[in-house]
Amino acid sequence: MRVTMVVDGVSYTDEVEPRTLLVQHLREKLGKTGTVVGCDTGNCGACTVHVDGHSVKSCSMLAAQADGCEITTIEGLARDGKLHPVQQAFHDNHALQCGFCTPGMIMQAIDLLADDPDPDERTVRHGLEGNLCRCTGYQNIVRAVQDAAHRLKPAAEADRERETVAGGE
Amino acid sequence: MTATVEPEVGKSRRRKEDARLITGRTRWTDNIALPGMLHMAILRSPAAHARIAAIDTSAAKGMSGVLAVVTGADLAEEQGSLPCAWAITPDMKNPPHPALAVDTVHYAGEAVAVVVARSSAEAQDALEAIDVDYDDLPVVLDMEAAIADDAPLVHESLGTNKNALWVFDSAEAGTGGSVDEAIAAGEVVIERKYRQQRLIPAFMEPRSVLCDPTGEQFTLWSATQIPHILRLMLALTLGVPEHKIRVIAPDVGGGFGGKLQVTPEELLVFLLARRLGKPVKYTETRSEAMATAHHGRDQIQRLTLSARRDGTITGLKVDLLADMGAYLSLVTPGIPILGAFMYNAIYKIPAYRFSCTNVFTNKVMTDAYRGAGRPEATFAIERLMDELAAELELDPMEVRERNWIRHEEFPFTTVCGLTYDSGNYEAATDKAKELFDYDGLRREQLERRERGDAVQLGVGISTFTEMCGLAPSRVLGSLSYGAGGWEHAAIRMLPSGKVEVVTGSSPHGQGHETAWSQIVADQLGVPFEDVEVLHGDTQSSHKGMDTYGSRSLTVGAIAVVKAADKVIAKARRIAAHMLECGEDDLDFAGGRFTVRGTDKGAGIGDIALAVFAAHDLPDGVEPSLDSEATFDPENFSFPHGTHLCATEVDTETGRVTIRKYVCVDDVGKVVNPLIVEGQVHGGLAQGIAQALFEEAVHDENGTLTTGTFADYLLPSAADLPSFVTDRTETPSTTNPLGVKGVGEAGTIASTPAVVNAIVDAVRHLGVDDIEMPCTPFRVWSAIHGRTADTSGGQAGGGLGSIQGGLQ
Numbered sequence: 001m002r003v004t005m006v007v008d009g010v011s012y013t014d015e016v017e018p019r020t021l022l023v024q025h026l027r028e029k030l031g032k033t034g035t036v037v038g039c040d041t042g043n044c045g046a047c048t049v050h051v052d053g054h055s056v057k058s059c060s061m062l063a064a065q066a067d068g069c070e071i072t073t074i075e076g077l078a079r080d081g082k083l084h085p086v087q088q089a090f091h092d093n094h095a096l097q098c099g100f101c102t103p104g105m106i107m108q109a110i111d112l113l114a115d116d117p118d119p120d121e122r123t124v125r126h127g128l129e130g131n132l133c134r135c136t137g138y139q140n141i142v143r144a145v146q147d148a149a150h151r152l153k154p155a156a157e158a159d160r161e162r163e164t165v166a167g168g169e
Numbered sequence: 170m171t172a173t174v175e176p177e178v179g180k181s182r183r184r185k186e187d188a189r190l191i192t193g194r195t196r197w198t199d200n201i202a203l204p205g206m207l208h209m210a211i212l213r214s215p216a217a218h219a220r221i222a223a224i225d226t227s228a229a230k231g232m233s234g235v236l237a238v239v240t241g242a243d244l245a246e247e248q249g250s251l252p253c254a255w256a257i258t259p260d261m262k263n264p265p266h267p268a269l270a271v272d273t274v275h276y277a278g279e280a281v282a283v284v285v286a287r288s289s290a291e292a293q294d295a296l297e298a299i300d301v302d303y304d305d306l307p308v309v310l311d312m313e314a315a316i317a318d319d320a321p322l323v324h325e326s327l328g329t330n331k332n333a334l335w336v337f338d339s340a341e342a343g344t345g346g347s348v349d350e351a352i353a354a355g356e357v358v359i360e361r362k363y364r365q366q367r368l369i370p371a372f373m374e375p376r377s378v379l380c381d382p383t384g385e386q387f388t389l390w391s392a393t394q395i396p397h398i399l400r401l402m403l404a405l406t407l408g409v410p411e412h413k414i415r416v417i418a419p420d421v422g423g424g425f426g427g428k429l430q431v432t433p434e435e436l437l438v439f440l441l442a443r444r445l446g447k448p449v450k451y452t453e454t455r456s457e458a459m460a461t462a463h464h465g466r467d468q469i470q471r472l473t474l475s476a477r478r479d480g481t482i483t484g485l486k487v488d489l490l491a492d493m494g495a496y497l498s499l500v501t502p503g504i505p506i507l508g509a510f511m512y513n514a515i516y517k518i519p520a521y522r523f524s525c526t527n528v529f530t531n532k533v534m535t536d537a538y539r540g541a542g543r544p545e546a547t548f549a550i551e552r553l554m555d556e557l558a559a560e561l562e563l564d565p566m567e568v569r570e571r572n573w574i575r576h577e578e579f580p581f582t583t584v585c586g587l588t589y590d591s592g593n594y595e596a597a598t599d600k601a602k603e604l605f606d607y608d609g610l611r612r613e614q615l616e617r618r619e620r621g622d623a624v625q626l627g628v629g630i631s632t633f634t635e636m637c638g639l640a641p642s643r644v645l646g647s648l649s650y651g652a653g654g655w656e657h658a659a660i661r662m663l664p665s666g667k668v669e670v671v672t673g674s675s676p677h678g679q680g681h682e683t684a685w686s687q688i689v690a691d692q693l694g695v696p697f698e699d700v701e702v703l704h705g706d707t708q709s710s711h712k713g714m715d716t717y718g719s720r721s722l723t724v725g726a727i728a729v730v731k732a733a734d735k736v737i738a739k740a741r742r743i744a745a746h747m748l749e750c751g752e753d754d755l756d757f758a759g760g761r762f763t764v765r766g767t768d769k770g771a772g773i774g775d776i777a778l779a780v781f782a783a784h785d786l787p788d789g790v791e792p793s794l795d796s797e798a799t800f801d802p803e804n805f806s807f808p809h810g811t812h813l814c815a816t817e818v819d820t821e822t823g824r825v826t827i828r829k830y831v832c833v834d835d836v837g838k839v840v841n842p843l844i845v846e847g848q849v850h851g852g853l854a855q856g857i858a859q860a861l862f863e864e865a866v867h868d869e870n871g872t873l874t875t876g877t878f879a880d881y882l883l884p885s886a887a888d889l890p891s892f893v894t895d896r897t898e899t900p901s902t903t904n905p906l907g908v909k910g911v912g913e914a915g916t917i918a919s920t921p922a923v924v925n926a927i928v929d930a931v932r933h934l935g936v937d938d939i940e941m942p943c944t945p946f947r948v949w950s951a952i953h954g955r956t957a958d959t960s961g962g963q964a965g966g967g968l969g970s971i972q973g974g975l976q
Contacts, residue, residue, distance in 0.1 A: 017290070033200035034193015036422075038373050039455035043878035046373060074193035083191065091187045094843045097851060098678030099190030100373040100422030106191065125886040132878060134373050134423050135678050136847060137854030138886040 003067040007032060008076025016063045022056075023047045025063035026073065034075040034103055038132070045131030048104035049073045055111035057104075057130070074103035077110075085151040086110050086144070095144035097135035105131050109145045118149055174759050177687035177697055178906070181843035184683040185702075186676075189420075196419040198377035198392045199452040206379070207236060209438055209451040210292035212282040212299050213461065214274035217310075217531040217871025218323070219303035221272055224282060229298040234287035236445055238295065241271035241281065244440060249406040251496070252431055254398075254651035255503035257527075261333040264324040264529075266496040268433035268440075274303070275323060275495035276533050277871050278460035280433050285441050285449055308871045312469060312490045312528045323495055323529040332493050332502055332527035337509050337585065339521040345584035346520035348473075351484025355475025359556050365545045366941050367467035367492065367865040369459055369875075370538045371883055372677075374422020376462060377452040378435050380442035386415045387443070391435055394424040395715040396675055398652075400707050402431045402499075403439060418705035421677035425855065426537030427462055428677065429717045430499050459876045464865055465538020467492035468505060468545050474553045480561055480568045484520040487512050487549065491527050494534035501536045502527050506648065507636075507718075508542030510585040514550045515594055515634045515809060516572040521584040531871045537717060539855055539916045543635045551631045551921035552928075552938075559932060565925070566598070566607070569632050580902070587636060589807045590902045592835065594632060597897045601811040601833040604893055610815050610829070618933055623821050626828070627930025629814040631922035637910035638806030639718030656720070657712040658728035659797035660689070660736050664781035666774025668695055670732075671703045671797075673713020674725035679912065680844045681721060687840055688726055688906070692733035693773055694760020712799070719806065719910025722840065727904045728800035735796035740776045743794075746787040747771050747779060806901055808909040810834035812918040816926040820934070823949025825861060825927055831893040832918065837901040837909035845911050849894050852915020858884050859916075860923035862942050882942075 004013040007030055014029055026032040026049070037059060038046030047058045050072040077084040086109050089095070096102040105128065112119065112127035119127065124145045125138070133141060189195055226238040241248075244267075251266040269280050282299050286292035307321035314320055315330040323330055339345030352358055378391040387409070393399055396418040404411035421428065434451050442449040453462070471488040491505040509523045540547075554572075558565035574581045576593040583589065602608075607628070614626040639645075642653035657673040670689050674681055686700040703709045716725070737757055744762035745752040748769050755762045763770035776794065779785070783792035812832040816825050832849065839845050862882040866875045875881040900907030920941070927943050928936060931952050939951045949955075 019290075027200075032193075033197070034195060036195075036197060036374070037199075038375065039878050041455070041877040041879050044373065044455070074191075078192055087191045090191050091183055094184065094847050096187060096190055097680070097847055098373065098421070098423040099186070099195065100197070102190050103193050121891065125889075128886040130885070132373065132883050132885060134371055134425070134855075134883065135851045137850035137852075137892070138889055139850045139891055140847060142886060142891070 001064055003063055005066050005068065006070045008073055018062070018064055020063040021059055022061040022063050022066050023058035026058060032073050032075055035073045036100060036103060038100065043132065044101070045108060046101050046104040048107040048131065050107060050111065055108050074106060077106070084110070086113070086148040089144040089148035089151060093140045093144035093147055095136060095140040101131060101133040105133060105141060109148065112145065113149055113152060117152065119146065121146070177690040178840050180687065180841065182683055182687055182697065182841055184680050185686060186680060186682050197374055197422060198379055198390045198419055201379055201390055201419070203381055203448040206448040206450055207285050207287060207445065208289040208292045209283055209285050209441055209449050210289065210296050211280045211434070211451070212296045212301070213457070214270065214277060214279045214281050214303070216274055216303045216305060217277040217308045218306040219274050220306060221270065221274065221281065222302040222304050225300040226282060229284060229295040232291065232295045232298060234291035235284060235295045237285040237441060238299065239283050239441065241267055241269040244269050245271050247407070247440060248436060249408070251433060251436065252402045252406055252499060253497035253501060255500050256649055257335050257502045257506055258333045261502060262327045262329065262331070263497050264327055268436040276531050277873065278533060280437065283437055283441065285445060308531045310530055310532065310867055310871055312492050312530060315528050315530055316526065323531055330529045332497070332529055334524065334526050335506055336524045337522070339584045342586060344586040348484040348486045348520040348522040351520040352473055352475045352486060355483055356478045357476045357557065357560055359474045359553060359560060361472045361553060361556060361938065363470045363472065363549055363552060364940055365466040365468040365470065365548065367535070368465045368538055368859055368863050369865050369881055370425045370427025370462065370465055371881065372423035372425055372427050375453045375455055375458045376428065376432065376434065377450070378438045379448060379450040380438045381448040382442040382446055383448065386413050387439065388415045388417065389435065389439060390417045390419055392421050392428060393418050394421065394428040394675055394677055394717055396705055396707055397673060397713040397715050399431055399435065403435070406436065407439065416707045418675050424677045425539040426465065426541055426717060429537045430463055455878065456876050459881060460873050461533055463498055463534045463536040464494070465535060466545060467535050470545065470549050472549050472553060474557060476557055478561065480557065480563055480571045482516055482518050482572050485512060485518050487523045489525040491525055492532065492535055493527050493529050494532045495529060496534050498534040498536045501534050503650065504535065504537060504542045506542065508546035510587055510636060511543050511546035512550050513584050514547060515574055515632055517574055518584050532867060539852065540913045541718070543913065544856065544917045544920055547631065547633045547635065547917050548921045551633065552925060555630070555925045555928065556937065559937065565630050569630065573632065588804060589634070590804060591899045592634065592807060592809050593897060593899045594809060597809065597833045597835050598632060598811040600895060600897060601813050601831050604833070604895060605813040605829065605831040607813065624817050624819050625930040627816045627818060627926040627928065629816065629922040629924065629926025629929055631812040631918045631925065633812065633918040634807050634809035635914060635917045636805040636807060637719035637913055638723030638802055639720045640805060641803060642801050652714070653801065654714065654724065655799050655801040656714050656725040656728045657797065657799045658725065658732045660732045660795065662736060662777040662794040664778050666695070666699065666777055668693060668700045669703055670700055670729060671710045672725055672729060673710055673715065674721040675705045675713065675715040676721070677716065679716070679721060680841070684722065684840045684844060685726060685729055688729055689733060692730060693736065694758065695773065719912040722908050723806040723904060723910050724800060724802050727802070727906065728798050730905055731798035731800050732796045735798060736794050739794045739796065740773055742787060742790060743776050743780060744771050747776070802903065804903040806909040808834065808836040808911060808914050810914060810918055812922040814922040814926040816923065816930055818927055818930040818948060820931065820952050823945035823947070823952065825943055825948060827857070827890045827923070830890055832915070833895045833897060834911070834914055835897045835899050836911040836914065837899060838907035839896065839898065840908065846894055848911045849915045850892060852913060853892055853919045854884060854889055856916040856919030857889065857923055859920045860941055860943060862888065864942050
């Protein structure tokens with residue numbers, strides 16, 4: 001069947017088998033290998049992307065269901081060579097080790113912050129419950145999400161601009 | 170270094186690796202696609218023990234896009250036997266271990282047939298058309314039952330389910346007294362039996378392997394911790410000349426020992442690619458990873474501790490049963506032996522005996538999982554210290570203090586014959602107690618007990634050490650391990666002054682690119698950004714022993730330091746020539762040779778360029794600064810620390826909540842505090858998960874019922890607390906950086922801290938043990954005097970046996 005979707009700002013029209021999962025379509029057909037598969041039961045969240053602005057586990061959705069949708073993956077977050085504040089916060093707070101869960105974790109964190117721009121630790125921990133990480137023990141991930149929340153506040157915008165330019169290490 | 174340049178070592182550098190990982194610009198093995206690439210899928214046995222009566226592949230062979238359907242009988246002549254590198258005793262039993270079962274399957278999930286097709290979907294479809302008839306054989310699951318006289322056998326041909334018996338006795342070794350005499354004379358004797366449940370490493374990236382046979386060499390990409398060992402083992406197992414194989418470990422998504430393996434899938438992909446002359450890729454599903462990637466732990470420990478009434482330990486006897494699973498994998502039989510020298514831990518125990526019986530069962534193999542033998546040992550001794558304290562009505566910290574090695578007693582040779590080079594248990598403990606508010610929490614505990622609160626408070630201690638930095642080759646030799654424990658490094662000085670560092674270590678999340686850059690920046694006086702670290706490809710990094718056992722920094726990075734020393738030695742001779750002085754007149758600091766007492770000098774980059782041009786070099790000097798070094802450590806590394814855990818236990822529901830977790834680790838000198846802290850966090854999470862959540866459970870047929878992340882309870886962010894971590898710093902005296910390993914420390918230390926805290930919370934209710942994982946049901950049962958079902962079976966959440974879980 002024929003599906004059309006906009007992924008990271010580019011429109012794609014493809015023939016897909018009805019059983020094709022969105023994540024398979026993204027990885028195998030569109031080359032969006034930044035989004036990864038970590039399990040087969042929808043528990044790990046490694047494949048999380050945004051579909052029309054909301055986080056979705058792309059292993060739990062058929063490509064056909066995404067027909068007509070706008071999708072953002074980890075590869076579409078940085079703009080004009082500048083990292084998204086959540087990406088930057090993950091780097092600055094050492095919120096990743098092997099990095100396999102990171103794309104899904106970042107996409108989920110952005111969704112979480114859209115719902116609650118100033119989450120406390122408990123809210124962050126519960127908001128990330130569907131994304132598993134085996135390396136970090138989550139502490140620095142929680143730290144990064146709260147740091148990103150601070151950076152994303154309108155008042156912090158100017159500071160962020162300066163920090164992003166200066167903090168290149 | 171000049172006074173104006175801040176050393177890189179010790180700085181919390183943000184990681185170089187992150188740039189690609191946070192943007193999705195990654196090279197996981199499954200991301201790699203080659204022209205004409207085919208896909209392999211594996212049919213796995215649903216039975217744990219059965220004879221394969223017949224396999225009908227005819228329907229599958231005719232399906233769309235299917236290039237090959239292969240059974241064990243088809244590969245029997247060429248697949249060899251998967252390697253085990255550690256024959257722990259001369260008479261160890263090691264059954265043939267085929268990549269593809271030929272006539273009998275020995276665990277559920279064992280590969281029975283493979284399909285290679287144009288697409289992954291077509292390969293999966295064809296699996297369903299293969300028809301296998303199994304004749305069931307008796308299933309052996311329980312270790313104690315397996316060694317009974319009339320037990321059915323996992324491998325008929327062996328005549329026994331015992332793999333080996335391995336013994337260390339301090340009286341026989343001359344390193345201590347007789348434990349039987351100590352126990353006979355003991356004023357207090359504590360006997361306990363603990364169970365180390367089976368765990369699943371559960372790295373986040375499922376394993377994937379791709380073999381390209383189209384070049385002059387076979388090129389194999391694999392999600393492995395051990396590209397160098399894998400290359401040699403492929404050559405030895407399959408009879409392929411080693412120089413015709415190139416192995417690449419690209420981005421690898423975690424391992425924790427779980428990717429320290431030579432897998433059936435790696436062999437099968439290689440064989441099928443060779444047979445078809447086309448690239449073949451296989452990526453496992455999570456369900457396949459859970460059921461067939463090797464598991465960890467799975468031991469039964471019988472322990473006897475003798476002491477005087479003042480709390481001084483006089484002897485320790487350890488009898489283990491260790492579950493090998495159905496076959497021996499790369500290091501399977503040696504895992505419990507890695508714990509043998511750690512039961513005495515930080516304590517001065519005068520008499521010690523360790524014996525371990527390795528047992529075959531119809532389950533997937535066990536092998537390395539973070540800590541590998543040492544978490545089990547640490548759990549046993551740290552639980553026993555608490556039991557001894559309870560018996561003597563002493564504070565458990567006081568009992569530890571009475572027995573531990575005091576800081577002025579280092580270097581200290583233990584009852585196992587190991588020499589601990591350095592440590593300061595008092596300092597780490599003092600700091601931890603202060604951060605924890607030990608006395609305050611003890612007061613609160615007492616108040617709650619007196620009030621009879623429904624939620625009781627417990628305090629758990631783990632004053633651990635471990636041996637890591639595997640390993641001195643001579644020690645490995647004495648333990649009959651099949652290889653050495655050295656590591657290799659090379660440094661290439663490029664004409665523009667930039668530096669390439671080649672390391673035999675093989676990172677999969679640890680941050681070696683960043684840490685090695687920091688080390689080399691200091692050694693050569695070059696900017697951090699000017700260093701590129703190459704690893705994980707046997708073509709660029711031709712020699713190595715890879716990454717496991719907290720060895721990369723203490724062995725691998727020391728090789729890097731040694732290589733840098735050689736670069737500087739070569740450069741010194743050329744600098745003397747350029748500056749027209751004697752070599753002895755030169756100082757090297759901050760990347761620059763200067764002639765003592767003058768302002769004349771030359772930078773290492775200038776010298777690299779001069780060497781590249783080679784127009785004017787001293788006679789007999791080769792035009793190269795490039796250097797390599799292979800470092801063999803003289804001793805293990807002995808990090809230590811004090812971990813304190815406060816748990817709240819709801820006596821009405823059995824629910825355990827970690828109220829506070831404080832650890833002060835001493836890992837010697839620290840290259841990057843941020844990375845070290847991250848290693849500790851992750852280690853704690855895995856150790857706490859053993860205490861509270863995780864267990865690989867099998868049903869009576871040998872089917873893994875915790876085969877998904879819905880059933881195998883990897884902790885989420887909501888299940889863990891924030892940790893308070895700190896450090897003391899007692900440099901190692903056995904390597905030039907003063908560093909100790911950190912990768913496994915958190916996992917080794919934390920499990921007993923948590924269980925001690927839980928038992929401590931409810932000991933006054935008559936509880937002196939709760940089996941792991943300490944689920945609410947087990948805790949509640951212990952409090953209410955009921956016996957929880959210890960055969961497992963309570964961890965399953967319902968998805969473990971879904972159809973298709975094993976395809």
